Amino acid sequence: MDNQFQDIVPPEKRTIRNVSKMQTTSLRRPARRTSRFSHIAPQKRTSLRPVRPPRFGLWFIIIASSLVLLFTFSFLFSGAKVIVQPKQHTTFVDAHFEASKESGIGTLVFETMRIEREDALSVAANAEDDVEIKASGKIIIFNNYDGANQRLIKNTRFETPDGLVYRINSSVVVPGRQKKDGEIVPGSIEVTVYADEAGEEYNIGLTDFTIPGFKGSPRFDGFFARSKTPMTEGFVGTKRIVEESVMKDAQKEIQASLEKQLLVEAFAQKPEGFYLFEEALFLEYEALPSVDIDKNEVEIRERAVLYGILFDEVDFAGHIAENTIGSLDNNPVHLEDVDSLNFTILDSSNKRPWEDNSFTFTLEGDVRVVWTFNENKLRNDLLGRSKDALPTILSGYPSIEKAEVVLRPFWQRTFPDKESKIRIEQVFEWAQ
Numbered sequence: 007m008d009n010q011f012q013d014i015v016p017p018e019k020r021t022i023r024n025v026s027k028m029q030t031t032s033l034r035r036p037a038r039r040t041s042r043f044s045h046i047a048p049q050k051r052t053s054l055r056p057v058r059p060p061r062f063g064l065w066f067i068i069i070a071s072s073l074v075l076l077f078t079f080s081f082l083f084s085g086a087k088v089i090v091q092p093k094q095h096t097t098f099v100d101a102h103f104e105a106s107k108e109s110g111i112g113t114l115v116f117e118t119m120r121i122e123r124e125d126a127l128s129v130a131a132n133a134e135d136d137v138e139i140k141a142s143g144k145i146i147i148f149n150n151y152d153g154a155n156q157r158l159i160k161n162t163r164f165e166t167p168d169g170l171v172y173r174i175n176s177s178v179v180v181p182g183r184q185k186k187d188g189e190i191v192p193g194s195i196e197v198t199v200y201a202d203e204a205g206e207e208y209n210i211g212l213t214d215f216t217i218p219g220f221k222g223s224p225r226f227d228g229f230f231a232r233s234k235t236p237m238t239e240g241f242v243g244t245k246r247i248v249e250e251s252v253m254k255d256a257q258k259e260i261q262a263s264l265e266k267q268l269l270v271e272a273f274a275q276k277p278e279g280f281y282l283f284e285e286a287l288f289l290e291y292e293a294l295p296s297v298d299i300d301k302n303e304v305e306i307r308e309r310a311v312l313y314g315i316l317f318d319e320v321d322f323a324g325h326i327a328e329n330t331i332g333s334l335d336n337n338p339v340h341l342e343d344v345d346s347l348n349f350t351i352l353d354s355s356n357k358r359p360w361e362d363n364s365f366t367f368t369l370e371g372d373v374r375v376v377w378t379f380n381e382n383k384l385r386n387d388l389l390g391r392s393k394d395a396l397p398t399i400l401s402g403y404p405s406i407e408k409a410e411v412v413l414r415p416f417w418q419r420t421f422p423d424k425e426s427k428i429r430i431e432q433v434f435e436w437a438q
Contacts, residue, residue: 141240151228377405
């Protein structure tokens with residue numbers, strides 16, 4: 007019977023020692039904490055570094071951007087430069103040439119320009135004298151008769167409605183009338199006239215004039231004049247005067263000043279497309295009536311008129327080239343360094359080219375002749391054409407010796423379709 011219960015373990019007695027022992031064990035092994043979210047499975051840990059795109063996509067973006075930029079720049083900076091070497095020749099000239107106002111076969115035509123200026127200088131007046139001074143003033147002569155130039159000789163008379171007569175003291179040429187914008191415009195020229203007699207009665211205001219010498223002919227109605235300034239300075243009586251030596255010195259000083267002014271003005275006023283040589287300038291001086299400033303001082307006055315001979319650049323170059331290097335086959339040329347040529351009018355002291363119909367001159371020096379071509383036409387002919395077509399296009403320009411082309415961008419094979427994109431540059435290689 008004792009064996010029947012030997013496997014039964016009797017319950018331990020709950021003592022203070024046992025309870026303390028159990029509590030100690032519980033503190034050492036805390037129970038696992040649970041949460042209301044404990045049923046959710048934990049997620050994988052995610053990296054904070056950005057995801058890199060594939061290398062193929064990055065290179066595609068770079069290449070595409072480069073192509074866009076390349077295309078844009080090639081469009082903005084596209085163009086063509088044509089380097090042209092025209093025909094050219096250098097020769098030495100030492101020959102006589104004839105120039106004329108009338109055009110003709112093989113004739114070199116010239117034109118004239120006219121500039122007038124006045125100046126004055128005050129000097130001491132130390133004497134008195136009885137003087138007679140003719141009134142003077144400026145008028146404009148009109149040619150409404152025909153298109154031909156009309157020469158009026160020295161002392162030609164101009165008459166006012168009151169019968170007062172004034173004259174020019176040198177011959178002038180009045181241009182013929184022209185048609186401008188559908189209207190007939192009379193030719194005109196400005197001149198100075200002087201009273202036929204001395205005296206204050208010729209001091210008059212603005213008025214009209216006829217030319218008595220044309221009375222009885224159709225020219226009387228076609229030629230007339232009108233005042234530009236009043237007629238003044240007419241005087242008869244006693245006036246303060248200047249010693250002759252002082253007068254001459256003052257006139258020389260005034261003339262030197264006028265010469266400087268007119269030379270500068272002549273080249274400033276030279277028409278575009280014309281040659282003007284310094285040796286082809288003529289000056290004429292005229293003493294004007296002096297003016298009393300006060301009892302002890304007089305103003306000496308001088309007028310200077312400059313005449314310049316003008317040559318059309320194309321006509322002059324063609325004439326000189328034909329007479330020095332032979333036939334040009336009707337191709338236009340121009341001259342380089344024209345200012346280095348020595349231009350001399352024969353017997354210039356006795357010549358008045360503004361009045362004469364012709365004169366002879368010599369030309370000496372090296373002449374550089376360049377054949378010309380129409381740049382605008384060449385640009386237009388190149389528009390949109392293939393680079394390979396250049397030789398064919400240049401065959402229509404006999405004045406061009408050779409040409410090279412630079413196209414941008416380098417893969418272009420045709421010329422731009424805008425004239426502004428084609429630049430033509432001329433180069434020179436002087437040949438003897």
